[in-house]
Amino acid sequence: MYWRYLTRAARRCSVHTTSSRTVGWWDHVAPAAKDPINGVTEAFLADPSPFKINLGVGAYRDDKGRPVVLQCVREAEAKIAGSEFLTKMVEESVKLVYGKDSDVVKEGRSAGVQALSGTGACRLFAEFQRRFHPESHIYFPDPTWSKYVCSSSFGFLQVLVQFFQVVKCLSDNEIDVQISIFSVIEVQSCVLYSHHNIWRDAQIPERTYHYYDPDSKSLDFAALMDDIKNAPDSSFFLFHPSAHNPTGVDPTEEQWREISYQFKVKGHFPFFDMAYQGFASGDLDKDAQAIRIFLEDEHLIGCAQSYAKSMGLYGHRVGCLSILCVDSKQAAAIRSQIQQIARAMYGSPPVHGILLVETILSDPNLKSLWIDEIMADRIQRKRTTLRQNLEKLGSSLNWEHITNQLGMFCFSGLTPYQVDRLAKEFHIYMTQDGRISMAGVTTGNVNYLANAIHEVTRSEQETAKILCSISV
Numbered sequence: 001m002y003w004r005y006l007t008r009a010a011r012r013c014s015v016h017t018t019s020s021r022t023v024g025w026w027d028h029v030a031p032a033a034k035d036p037i038n039g040v041t042e043a044f045l046a047d048p049s050p051f052k053i054n055l056g057v058g059a060y061r062d063d064k065g066r067p068v069v070l071q072c073v074r075e076a077e078a079k080i081a082g083s084e085f086l087t088k089m090v091e092e093s094v095k096l097v098y099g100k101d102s103d104v105v106k107e108g109r110s111a112g113v114q115a116l117s118g119t120g121a122c123r124l125f126a127e128f129q130r131r132f133h134p135e136s137h138i139y140f141p142d143p144t145w146s147k148y149v150c151s152s153s154f155g156f157l158q159v160l161v162q163f164f165q166v167v168k169c170l171s172d173n174e175i176d177v178q179i180s181i182f183s184v185i186e187v188q189s190c191v192l193y194s195h196h197n198i199w200r201d202a203q204i205p206e207r208t209y210h211y212y213d214p215d216s217k218s219l220d221f222a223a224l225m226d227d228i229k230n231a232p233d234s235s236f237f238l239f240h241p242s243a244h245n246p247t248g249v250d251p252t253e254e255q256w257r258e259i260s261y262q263f264k265v266k267g268h269f270p271f272f273d274m275a276y277q278g279f280a281s282g283d284l285d286k287d288a289q290a291i292r293i294f295l296e297d298e299h300l301i302g303c304a305q306s307y308a309k310s311m312g313l314y315g316h317r318v319g320c321l322s323i324l325c326v327d328s329k330q331a332a333a334i335r336s337q338i339q340q341i342a343r344a345m346y347g348s349p350p351v352h353g354i355l356l357v358e359t360i361l362s363d364p365n366l367k368s369l370w371i372d373e374i375m376a377d378r379i380q381r382k383r384t385t386l387r388q389n390l391e392k393l394g395s396s397l398n399w400e401h402i403t404n405q406l407g408m409f410c411f412s413g414l415t416p417y418q419v420d421r422l423a424k425e426f427h428i429y430m431t432q433d434g435r436i437s438m439a440g441v442t443t444g445n446v447n448y449l450a451n452a453i454h455e456v457t458r459s460e461q462e463t464a465k466i467l468c469s470i471s472v
Contacts, residue, residue: 036431044429052427055440058408060312072370076359089354092361093320111334112322114349118275118306121321126202138236141211145194145245212247217401234267242287243276243407246435256290260297271302280406282376300324316353382441389450410436418456426452
């Protein structure tokens with residue numbers, strides 16, 4: 001009885017003590033770093049200026065900067081009212097990326113599932129990779145969606161170092177020392193987003209391969225091939241098959257063939273993240289050319305597809321993950337494993353967007369209308385206009401890369417300091433790496449944008465020359 005009494009008293013004391021204070025389960029949780037795209041949008045929305053421009057989000061806009069609902073989507077909406085949920089979206093997506101007459105489709109050798117847009121498709125594959133190749137890692141292009149996002153209070157000083165390098169006022173050793181100092185400072189405040197986050201959360205070690213050369217603003221193909229050759233055999237590589245995000249720089253057909261050949265030699269696995277089919281050239285088949293080359297060379301391939309950009313269905317989160325297999329039996333096994341992963345993550349994706357995509361892809365008239373509505377030509381015209389305006393202003397910089405690049409984004413070459421000036425002085429918002437969403441460039445704002453870019457780049461070039469002459 002005595003021990004029973006003490007036990008009851010202890011319980012009452014414990015309840016009283018616990019109820020008198022809040023248990024700090026989450027006191028150690030700090031705020032996550034802001035997503036760079038959301039940060040750009042928030043800054044844009046908070047700016048009262050009537051001249052403000054949002055060049056952050058890569059989503060369909062009309063020539064007045066307003067969101068667009070494609071006509072093919074409107075007509076698909078009317079068709080799906082009251083319809084049953086079908087399962088043809090994956091089948092139609094596989095045809096779209098591998099070719100409707102390909103052996104993959106005829107032989108049923110693809111294991112495909114609906115996914116929550118391209119991000120969800122990548123996350124499913126990352127988890128699949130972790131489960132069945134737990135010792136593997138993955139190589140990303142440098143940069144990729146999105147690249148390192150850094151913040152530093154030393155931005156202006158870093159820009160000056162870049163100026164001195166341009167005008168040859170510092171020796172190579174002095175330049176290396178200066179850059180290394182700033183690299184140390186910035187690494188402390190760098191954050192990784194998107195592709196890196198997806199595979200990191202799946203506990204897959206990440207590495208990078210050379211891709212973009214900031215000096216030539218083009219593909220660093222020789223370094224890319226060296227990285228492929230030097231990677232351990234049977235490595236996983238992620239590629240953007242067209243309209244690379246954020247650079248807009250793609251390999252040529254011949255370069256893709258060399259990459260495919262070297263993958264055969266090394267036994268690497270290619271995973272393609274296709275978010276912009278049709279945006280690079282306006283031709284769906286041409287933009288899938290890289291994947292078709294690997295298919296011809298009999299690679300087994302993984303592919304993430306998204307319809308957020310290509311159909312203007314950003315909020316619907318419609319995507320597809322497909323993995324090519326040796327035969328239909330293997331495809332069935334892999335499909336069951338991916339479906340099991342998806343069920344543990346989110347059960348099943350929302351139906352409405354899937355029905356829209358399925359209807360557009362399976363209806364010849366709606367599919368033809370969709371192809372006509374893809375805005376590749378309009379975006380290319382805006383690239384040409386922006387470059388011409390900068391050249392007319394007498395800019396001493398070379399802006400050829402604006403029209404050489406493809407797809408929704410222009411990797412402008414603007415520094416973080418110049419991006420900050422555009423926001424503060426001209427109310428123009430973009431990510432810190434200088435990526436411009438061409439969907440936000442319109443007939444009404446392209447002149448203003450060109451003048452602003454010219455101003456922030458011209459003044460810094462002049463400052464560099466002055467400082468250089470003083471140092472001499």
